[in-house]
Amino acid sequence: MSEGLRIAERLLAGDRTALARLISWAENGDSRFRAAHAAFYGRVGRARRIGITGPPGAGKSTLVNELARVLRGQQKTVGILAVDPTSPISGGALLGDRIRMESRTLDPGVFIRSMASRESHGGLARAAVDACDAMDAFGFDVILLETVGVGQAEYDVVGAADSVLVVLCPGAGDGIQAMKAGLLEVADVLVVNKCDLDGADRLQNDLSEAVHVRFTKRAWTPPIVAVSAGKSFGVEELVQEVERHFAHLEAADLALSRRSKRVQHVENVVDERLHRLLWRDRGWRAHVERELARTVSPYEVAEGVLAELTARLSAGPSMSPVDRKVSTP
Amino acid sequence: MTDRKIRVLVAKPGLDGHDRGAKTVASALRDYGMEVIYTGLHQTPEAIAEIAAQEDVDVVGLSILSGAHMTLFPRVREELVKRDMAHVVLTGGGIIPSDDMLELEKQGYAKLFGPGTHTEEIAKWIQAEMQRRFAAEARS
Numbered sequence: 111m112s113e114g115l116r117i118a119e120r121l122l123a124g125d126r127t128a129l130a131r132l133i134s135w136a137e138n139g140d141s142r143f144r145a146a147h148a149a150f151y152g153r154v155g156r157a158r159r160i161g162i163t164g165p166p167g168a169g170k171s172t173l174v175n176e177l178a179r180v181l182r183g184q185q186k187t188v189g190i191l192a193v194d195p196t197s198p199i200s201g202g203a204l205l206g207d208r209i210r211m212e213s214r215t216l217d218p219g220v221f222i223r224s225m226a227s228r229e230s231h232g233g234l235a236r237a238a239v240d241a242c243d244a245m246d247a248f249g250f251d252v253i254l255l256e257t258v259g260v261g262q263a264e265y266d267v268v269g270a271a272d273s274v275l276v277v278l279c280p281g282a283g284d285g286i287q288a289m290k291a292g293l294l295e296v297a298d299v300l301v302v303n304k305c306d307l308d309g310a311d312r313l314q315n316d317l318s319e320a321v322h323v324r325f326t327k328r329a330w331t332p333p334i335v336a337v338s339a340g341k342s343f344g345v346e347e348l349v350q351e352v353e354r355h356f357a358h359l360e361a362a363d364l365a366l367s368r369r370s371k372r373v374q375h376v377e378n379v380v381d382e383r384l385h386r387l388l389w390r391d392r393g394w395r396a397h398v399e400r401e402l403a404r405t406v407s408p409y410e411v412a413e414g415v416l417a418e419l420t421a422r423l424s425a426g427p428s429m430s431p432v433d434r435k436v437s438t439p
Numbered sequence: 440m441t442d443r444k445i446r447v448l449v450a451k452p453g454l455d456g457h458d459r460g461a462k463t464v465a466s467a468l469r470d471y472g473m474e475v476i477y478t479g480l481h482q483t484p485e486a487i488a489e490i491a492a493q494e495d496v497d498v499v500g501l502s503i504l505s506g507a508h509m510t511l512f513p514r515v516r517e518e519l520v521k522r523d524m525a526h527v528v529l530t531g532g533g534i535i536p537s538d539d540m541l542e543l544e545k546q547g548y549a550k551l552f553g554p555g556t557h558t559e560e561i562a563k564w565i566q567a568e569m570q571r572r573f574a575a576e577a578r579s
Contacts, residue, residue, distance in 0.1 A: 197469060223493055
């Protein structure tokens with residue numbers, strides 16, 4: 111039996127060390143993960159996935175800890191994935207989200223994993239979805255996926271969740287800032303955290319206006335929920351709103367919604383592998399350096415690369431996928 | 440292993456409340472390209488081992504200034520073994536007399552680092568140790 115199959119069996123038998131190792135393999139792009147994923151994929155799909163995003167300092171980790179507390183009170187088991195940024199200079203990362211979740215460390219119904227964003231090209235979103243899949247197959251009822259709300263790569267991460275919570279707080283710019291950052295577009299539920307602070311009412315009003323301008327024609331209007339995660343205020347109501355959103359998804363077409371998100375996952379896998387193949391394994395970077403040394407302009411170099419790639423790819427008459435007849439029911 | 444990074448848990452076990460050293464080491468290791476998880480203060484050996492397991496770290500570094508190192512190191516190791524994490528490099532530093540350091544190293548703990556150690560020395564030691572281990576793993 112291959113190593114991938116063995117670890118998939120251990121995962122399905124409830125071995126937490128196996129879950130931790132699988133997530134590492136997913137992060138590292140290790141081929142053993144793919145074998146394991148194929149083996150446990152049949153058990154993926156039972157967990158509800160909740161994405162939590164928002165600007166730094168909005169209180170995401172504290173809120174995640176509180177959500178876990180309420181969900182545990184409902185006898186639900188919780189897997190948590192917390193993404194923190196990788197330093198673009200050193201490639202290292204300081205992962206500190208767990209500190210806010212300390213009270214959950216020894217709870218056997220909770221598993222917390224920190225993930226560094228590393229480089230992008232779909233890699234982060236791919237690894238995060240893979241980690242959620244592993245937690246899902248392990249058997250957690252709910253998965254909380256926390257990431258910093260800056261940059262497309264990180265939106266892609268929370269975008270893969272069933273419900274996305276955008277966490278904002280007063281004193282960090284008005285609602286317009288949130289609109290600028292594109293945070294409102296991804297929100298299924300808007301959370302005004304630190305609602306006991308000055309400016310919280312104003313933020314709620316701003317958001318409410320923005321939501322009514324933007325979401326009038328959609329089937330789901332994101333509710334705005336005021337909480338104070340640090341004081342355990344309003345979190346039960348927030349969980350109810352998330353449940354309401356999930357019920358909305360189920361009433362619409364949950365399977366369809368999840369499948370369309372899977373398309374993104376496949377794109378990420380392909381992007382990442384192609385990127386690595388081209389720039390790392392097949393020496394195109396060195397080729398580009400040589401070309402640039404001949405004082406060819408960047409666009410000319412790029413055109414040359416593209417022309418050669420297209421020529422090699424289109425050995426057949428078309429670059430469109432072959433339309434295979436689907437035989438499965 | 441194409442994209443493997445060294446993952447390190449920097450932990451503060453027991454009751455002492457000074458974590459400036461732990462934070463300094465954590466930031467330094469980050470600057471050497473490692474992914475560093477910091478536990479925060481006052482962790483039990485059980486909690487440290489559980490975090491190490493969930494995070495699948497390669498290295499656990501204990502910062503101990505309380506004098507309880509001869510108790511805490513064995514307790515953390517015991518809890519790591521319980522979680523199938525015996526392979527982790529268990530190192531650390533703080534106020535540890537040199538006789539105790541030698542004794543702990545004799546008992547199979549990794550190199551320990553006392554006050555005045557340059558962070559570069561710690562980072563380079565971890566890198567060298569992990570390179571050796573990654574290479575051994577790749578061969579097996």
